[in-house]
Amino acid sequence: MAVDTQEHPMVPPDDPSRKLAVGKVESLRHIGLVGDTYTITVTGEDTAGRFCVIDMHVPPGGGPPPHRHDFEETFILLEGELEATFRGERSTIKAGETVTIPANAPHRFKNVSSQPARLICICSPAGQEKFFMEIGVPVATRTTAAPRPSEEQQAALMKKALELAPRYRTEFLREA
Template identity: 65%
Template sequence: MVEKISGNLLLPPDDLNRVLGFTQTDGETAQHVGLVGDTYTITVAGKHTGNRFCVIDMHVPPGGGPPPHRHEFEETFILLDGEMEVTFRGSRSTVRAGDTINVPSNSPHQFHNASSKPARMICICSPSGNDEFFLEVGVPVATRTTPPPELDEQQMVEFMERAKALAPKYRTELLDKA
């Protein structure tokens, strides 16, 4: 309940049902998921933030990155290591370690590691949901940098069909171009 004192709005009381979140990206309880050749570690799940946001630590090897897509949530990337090509509404840019980009909701985009070294970035999605999509469509892997199993041509077709079928559930659309 929010109280008013002398016409001023006060903050609601602390929600004691929520707890401090803590994840060690290389710890035993971290959730690592292999997807499109990348490995994503869920560091803050939406279920722990009242679905306000989620945080994902992304390991993107050379050649990695998702296909063009768009979704009904904001996505902010903080590039910690390496270099990435980002295509946003058809325009390509290069981002480097230390750069931060924000992808507005519903806008077509894609990122791709065109360099010869792995890239690492933190992705913040608001509201959450992308974390659950990754867990449902990807495969569990052992560590933050463990690559997902390589897929043959038929397995890749099956994976893409599954991803396209699940995408609307998570307010996401896979596209032909960014």
């Protein structure tokens, strides 16, 4: 028999309004951004805002610029190798390793190898997936590269990203 105490409150009842979320391959959103392809597999709408999951394909040379944000981010590297910079310190992350970035910490990752990398990114709470969908370009598959933007298009993309970043609790930095 469960006992409800202040120290150990009971688990709340099930919420039947929440539905099972299944990300079917044919309906997933693939976003080309900063040379990478991000596939949104679980959205904040699927988790009542608790977290989102993004399958990331990072080609050689790919990765986001230095940034920070006020949500937790966990990366599970499935394939390849990445160079992660965390508060200015660089380290190599290899397939099978998991990295968790605390909220507000400056960081970045870059694929410095000659092979693509694949990682699962979990953001908690959710919201980052919406930022990616607003600034990225839809692409056909999980490994389809985004079209190469012209200098003018790249400048417009960066301007848009800088304008939207505060709404998504993100700040771009010069160095991680």
